[in-house]
Amino acid sequence: MKVAVCDDDCYVLAILEKFFGKYKNRQEESISRRYFINENELLFYLEEKQDLDIILLAVNTPRIDGFTIAEKIRRKDKRVKIIFLASLIHCAVEGYKYNAIDFLMKPLKYSKFEESLNRAVEQIYEEDSNYFLEKVDSEIYKIYFSDIIFIETYNRNTMIHTSKKDILSYKTLKKHEEVLDSRFFRCHIAYLINLDKINEIKTRDILLENNYSVPYSKHRKNQLMSEITLYYGEKL
Structure with a gap:
């Protein structure tokens, strides 16, 4: 400590x-x-x-x-x-x-x-207790769920954007989804966001912490709003 x-x-x-x-x-x-x-x-x-x-x-x-x-x-x-x-x-x-x-x-x-x-x-x-280890070549990163802002597809890999740094991952978004908990939502085929990090939802995109902006699919908007309501309802 x-x-x-x-x-x-x-x-x-x-x-x-x-x-x-x-x-x-x-x-x-x-x-x-x-x-x-x-x-x-x-x-x-x-x-x-x-x-x-x-x-x-x-x-x-x-x-x-x-x-x-x-x-x-x-x-x-x-x-x-x-x-x-x-x-x-x-x-x-x-x-x-x-x-x-x-x-x-x-x-x-x-x-x-x-x-x-x-x-x-x-x-x-x-x-x-909520973290995972990410091995990238010779480096091993300990990544806390609470630090992740969003994960996106990056070439044929994925990029994990945390509050401290961006970390390249060789896993797919689907693999990340299997590890992460209910605070994460697949708002777009190429983006997985942390609901805790949302600042604002606009017509076509979501504003996240650290001035990030990511798009969301129109057909997923209703599910997005439902997930937000469910998630924050559990926290109240």
Whole structure:
């Protein structure tokens, strides 16, 4: 498990380091952590790596605007778990716009820290169960269902478009359909989309996350709308 903490208060960082040590002993969960004292360092790291599972992010400190950072993070990574660190309770309402796991109020208490971290870890393990391995020549990719935006035919192969990168696959769309779950729909003979990634349905195409646009077959529109209604109905 890889965790980042971004806070400009060294005392808070020291407290959290003790909390992580205690958490490891109590939960037997191995956690690799990185500490950042300003937002630029964190954002630079995310541009280079994008391998974090959890981010503890301060809000409304002299050098860190946590909500602005969270917005930038969410543009690139929908999966990473965010826990905000705050001194003022009214910040909590705004924070949940960024799909935050929780708010830790300062002064920090271990019991609340453990509860929030457990919630994040449980979600990660639940999501991690939905993935497949894709072997492409000498490379092997671990692809999470939640990261896939859509898959399309590409020459005689397929291209998997994820939130982080595009991955060539030698499998057919039909083979991908057999592996993936009910959140995926074949909207066109050449496209398989993730219903979670739909932003808008237009007359002839579907707008997806990351500014992608894919066509859909007219004869599949009714089924598309039915699948969306069924899928989101189950989530409500």
